Amino acid sequence: MHRITELLDKHVQNNLTPAEEQELMQYVKSEEFDEIFKQQISAYWQTGEGDMPLPGDRQTALLDKILFSESSTSRLLEKTTTASKKRKKTIVFISVLLLLTGAAFFYGKQSATAPQQVAAVVPQKDIAPGKTGAILTLGDGSTIVLDSARQGAVAKQSGTRIVKTAGGALTYDVTEHAATSEVTWNTIATPRGAQYQVVLPDGTQVWLNTASTLKYPVAFRKGDRRVILTGEAYFEVNSNEQAPFKVAVNAHGSDGEVTVLGTRFNIMAYEDEAAVKTTLLEGAVLVSRSGNSKKLIAGQQAIFPPESAAAIVVENTDTEIAVAWKKGFFRFDQRQLPAIMRQIARWYDVDIAYEGKIPDIVFGGGIDKNLPLSRILSALGKYGVRFETDGRRITVLDPRSTESK
The missing domain is CATH 2.60.120.1440 (Jelly Rolls)
Known part of the structure; x- marks a missing residue:
């Protein structure tokens, strides 16, 4: 196993030590290892460990697209949330890798207390991005x-x-x-x-x-x-x-x-x-x-x-x-669901409603704004967020209604 593969595995599992994180950063900054990064991240997508499995043509498009950084400086960003013991918030980890090639990939991980994954209910007729x-x-x-x-x-x-x-x-x-x-x-x-x-x-x-x-x-x-x-x-x-x-x-x-x-x-x-x-x-x-x-x-x-x-x-x-909005992405920095849904409402021109208790989830990381709405809702659905749609009205459902079934 190549050392980069080992470090990426630990990165996805949130088990990197500070020294290992610095080591991985050095690999990211070097063009010599770009191909290894591409192969390894592609493997994550193909095995379904990625947050949003994509067809091959979409993966290629993402690899070719420069994301957040306007310079040639590469960075490895990891946005995670920490749970408040009193409020028992669901923890969501979405790691974002920014390579010299411009690749960005999103990974998700839930805590043991997170609700069971439930697929989001998405529109039959999809809504295009802005x-x-x-x-x-x-x-x-x-x-x-x-x-x-x-x-x-x-x-x-x-x-x-x-x-x-x-x-x-x-x-x-x-x-x-x-x-x-x-x-x-x-x-x-x-x-x-x-x-x-x-x-x-x-x-x-x-x-x-x-x-x-x-x-x-x-x-x-x-x-x-x-x-x-x-x-x-x-x-x-x-x-x-x-x-x-x-x-x-x-x-x-x-x-x-x-x-x-x-x-x-x-x-x-x-x-x-x-x-x-x-x-x-x-x-x-x-x-x-x-x-x-x-x-x-x-x-x-x-x-x-x-x-x-x-x-x-x-x-x-x-x-x-x-x-990030100017560069074509939603970025979440310890954002709760209502803050995310306000961005979605403005960009997709939809109305957001809530039924019962709002899911208590904190998000980090980011996602492509050029995706159709169904892909965004499906990504959020992997963390227990459920939706009902009626035209351009999106209702966020009470997570307790799922637990009782």
Whole structure:
């Protein structure tokens, strides 16, 4: 048995020592052993030990796809949960391997106290994942459905040409005259089940997650770059020391603002989530709320707790979790089922209901967002989560109804 095989077996069983984990990491970083990793992980799929057995063509697609890391640096990530003895939570381990080849594989393991695996009840007619799409509202109130709009100029306002590129993004071609004229605002909104990219008049790139809205001027006035966000967006801001870029957010009844010069960051400000979160990937930002301000450095996350109108909590974080949605994945970091189902509801444009007690399960790891809904529900079903579906309504069933049968 090759040493890598031995270490992977122990990794799946959650039995790696710190020294062995470091040894496995070194193998992962070396291109020399890529083929061994491919063969071994493929064997896990074929024997059914993987979380989601896939046909050969899908395995190949996953192997060829680069996931979370934007650089060539390989990482081995393992997200696990720990059980609270008082609450007796079900433990779910989903390990994610990120190789130089871009492969990601998910494994599942349950504790001895976990409920018996029950297949999820999935829709007879499957629901496709989300797509690229948004609605643009111009300053005069007229609207343009961008996913069906043709490539090229879609509108002109205040001397600014609004263009849909060949790649599907929206850009603004600003003239010098437009930049000094009266401010005209545009609003771009993604419905549930859609994402979109827009390049703002100053060159700042914004990726809007599903069910999100961004309001911005068609041309920024000198020294003033301000936009308004609801929902979630990832920003790559063009540096301009004379005009800091500002993002205003308003969720849970509390105003907040993020001020930057040039940086990459993600803001999550959904009303149905527990808190507003700003995650900084590069550069520095100043996060403000009701007169209180804190500066973030790369690798930190600012949280606006809903129970306070001014508090800002700053924590170190895994930034890849915050931007996984942009890269095509759901990432779970000790997330309970309702948090996962809220993401599913937005991305697949479905309504979620609960019957009786909510399954007390904590998840880690991640899963491909480009899968049809049935595959996502089947994966969750392996951990005792049961569903009933009626069109676009998904009901999470009380696990006790299974135990009594």
